[in-house]
Amino acid sequence: MNSLKAVFGEVAGLFVEDGSLALEIVAVVVLAGVCAHFLPDSPAVAGGILLIGCLGVLGANVARAGRR
Amino acid sequence: MGNLAHIGPAMMAAFLGSLVEAVEALTIVLAVATVRGWRPAGLGALAGLVLLALIVVLLGPLLNLVPLHLLQFAIGVLLLLFGMRWLRKAILRAAGIIPLRDESRAFARETAELHEQARRHEARLDWLAGLTSFKAVLLEGLEVAFIVIAVSAAGGLLIPASAGALAACLLVAGVGFVVHRPLARIPENTLKFAVGVMLSAFGMFWTGEGLGVAWPGADLAIVAFAALFLALGLGAAAALRRPSREEALP
Numbered sequence: 001m002n003s004l005k006a007v008f009g010e011v012a013g014l015f016v017e018d019g020s021l022a023l024e025i026v027a028v029v030v031l032a033g034v035c036a037h038f039l040p041d042s043p044a045v046a047g048g049i050l051l052i053g054c055l056g057v058l059g060a061n062v063a064r065a066g067r068r
Numbered sequence: 069m070g071n072l073a074h075i076g077p078a079m080m081a082a083f084l085g086s087l088v089e090a091v092e093a094l095t096i097v098l099a100v101a102t103v104r105g106w107r108p109a110g111l112g113a114l115a116g117l118v119l120l121a122l123i124v125v126l127l128g129p130l131l132n133l134v135p136l137h138l139l140q141f142a143i144g145v146l147l148l149l150f151g152m153r154w155l156r157k158a159i160l161r162a163a164g165i166i167p168l169r170d171e172s173r174a175f176a177r178e179t180a181e182l183h184e185q186a187r188r189h190e191a192r193l194d195w196l197a198g199l200t201s202f203k204a205v206l207l208e209g210l211e212v213a214f215i216v217i218a219v220s221a222a223g224g225l226l227i228p229a230s231a232g233a234l235a236a237c238l239l240v241a242g243v244g245f246v247v248h249r250p251l252a253r254i255p256e257n258t259l260k261f262a263v264g265v266m267l268s269a270f271g272m273f274w275t276g277e278g279l280g281v282a283w284p285g286a287d288l289a290i291v292a293f294a295a296l297f298l299a300l301g302l303g304a305a306a307a308l309r310r311p312s313r314e315e316a317l318p
Contacts, residue, residue: 017157021153021156025148026149029275046281047276058300065160065308
């Protein structure tokens with residue numbers, strides 16, 4: 001049972017290691033999704049939010065880690 | 069869809085990602101073989117490969133049942149989480165904020181753990197050694213399978229991506245079989261950096277496609293995203309770089 005738990009833990013760890021980075025990526029995706037839904041004629045807005053948001057959260061995350 | 073701008077990065081991402089994972093699995097299998105012999109190490113690794121193949125064969129066809137846009141979106145988000153996690157770690161390692169992975173040290177740690185298990189559970193050691201090898205191959209193999217499926221499923225590139233992954237696994241197994249030592253000279257962080265960049269670029273592309281974004285340049289946008297993630301990664305690593313212990317000494 002413990003081995004099975006460990007395997008599930010490892011599988012989850014494939015995607016989430018630093019919880020704040022994962023949450024921030026999901027938040028950016030949700031925001032882009034909301035824009036895509038409400039502005040279907042301007043998909044570039046959703047694309048821009050996704051691209052700038054993901055680059056931004058990665059840059060901010062490593063900068064925070066560097067200051068710690 | 070299957071142009072060079074797409075096939076090349078998909079095959080390369082699968083090859084390099086699988087190289088990293090295969091090196092990590094090899095370190096543990098070699099540690100098991102050193103402490104307890106090739107029989108439990110080989111049987112454990114084989115069992116891991118069989119279970120992995122079963123998982124892929126059983127779950128793979130289910131992907132065909134998922135609507136394309138939903139598949140692109142789901143895989144894109146998972147790729148962003150997976151790729152940016154690798155990229156973050158590679159940046160922090162390149163900057164000296166967290167230590168580089170050392171295969172020789174990982175081998176020594178795994179060997180010491182197995183010796184400790186030997187002291188405590190002599191009678192069950194073959195079973196425990198086999199289980200360690202099994203877990204290593206299964207877990208690292210799951211990462212390989214995810215990378216292959218993720219970079220290929222939404223774009224119909226399963227064959228080139230699988231070929232890239234298979235070539236990497238055979239290369240590492242072949243070299244490991246010949247040298248019988250952990251492959252400590254592989255520039256693992258550089259590979260992880262490159263794979264993190266490529267997977268993040270694929271994740272960006274598929275997530276956007278899933279949301280209905282028509283990227284300028286279509287598939288070529290992947291190359292542009294990779295360039296942006298690479299520039300950010302290199303810039304951040306340079307800006308955050310800390311002097312090594314030797315450099316810090318007066």
